[in-house]
Amino acid sequence: MSIQLASVSKSFDAHKALNSVSLSIEDGTFFVVLGPSGCGKSTLLRAIAGLEPVDAGEIKLSGQAVAGKGLHLPPEQRQVGVVFQSYALWPHMNVAANVAFPLETAGETRSAVAARVAECLETVALTPFRQRKPAELSGGQRQRVALARCLAQGARTVLMDEPLANLDPHLRSTMEEELAAFHRASGATTLFITHDQREAMALADKVAVMWDGSILQADDPDTLYRRPNSKKVAGFIGRSTLVPVDVLRVENGEAQVRFGNVIAVVDCPDQTVSGPATLLLRPEHLVLATGTSGFEATVERTIYRGGYWEVFVRLEGLSQPLLMVLHRKAEPGELLQLDILRGWVLPE
């Protein structure tokens, strides 16, 4: 099932929770919406599921309009499964019964239900736990029950609203792997919502960065990381330093820039920039110089991250420190000779 949104808006009183959101999610994609708390992620999901009528714009599922002018199909006619942060399991029913429940209410035969439940529990690796009650399961296992129930309904589209937010870090990474496996096994179009950029990068085929009711950029994780279209996206994805620079020259997608005493050649998508601009430097763009090239920088402070150090270095003529990674210890005050490997001049 594909999902299309065209200029979808939704307000609560004076507040625009969705501000003309347009998105295109291809069939079978694991699509992540990433944004800070309150930016409208849940409202977006609820609008797609049919739990929230929209004020304007159009939503299509598999090419069919489900919301638009004078149209609002109820959730049960949209064939999308929703997994919320709270698992919404029946406490008095065991795992198998929880998964079977929507099938039974849909009037399927006993044997068809049993076969389907067995299959779905196998997919989420819960077969040995089929007789347990939700209270006898860990948070991650309960989440898997909710996933299995979603699968059992035959949802070709699964919407997940921060399903891992309540789990401890160890369980989260296990669940990330399970979600990825679940997606491969089911092939269901998945819309996954999170405020955690690490989670988004790990899971997504495509990530949409959302901010204050709007989508800022939708791209694959690597493009978002390497080629963010704005300071906001750059700041939200990965670690970086934004450096004010002077663009001296642009040619063939590259720019010669100056900041402090440094002149460097970096990537530049916008061939019209000149003069003051913003350079995005990822930690890996700064490296120890080989030979006699490079420029001098002073170590300001370091943070050990297990196997490597994050190092903030100061350059003459630059007001903020730059962040880099070293695989050896460095002491504050130490002089380093550095090179700039790449960088990305943000489009104006």
Ligand code: ADP
């Ligand atoms: P997110 O999921 O990104 O944290 P939400 O979509 O839940 O954000 O909320 C977006 C904004 O809309 C918030 O400012 C929130 O307070 C407001 N909002 C959401 N639902 C309602 C509602 N039912 N009534 C009033 N305001 C709401």
Ligand code: MG
């Ligand atoms: Mg939310």
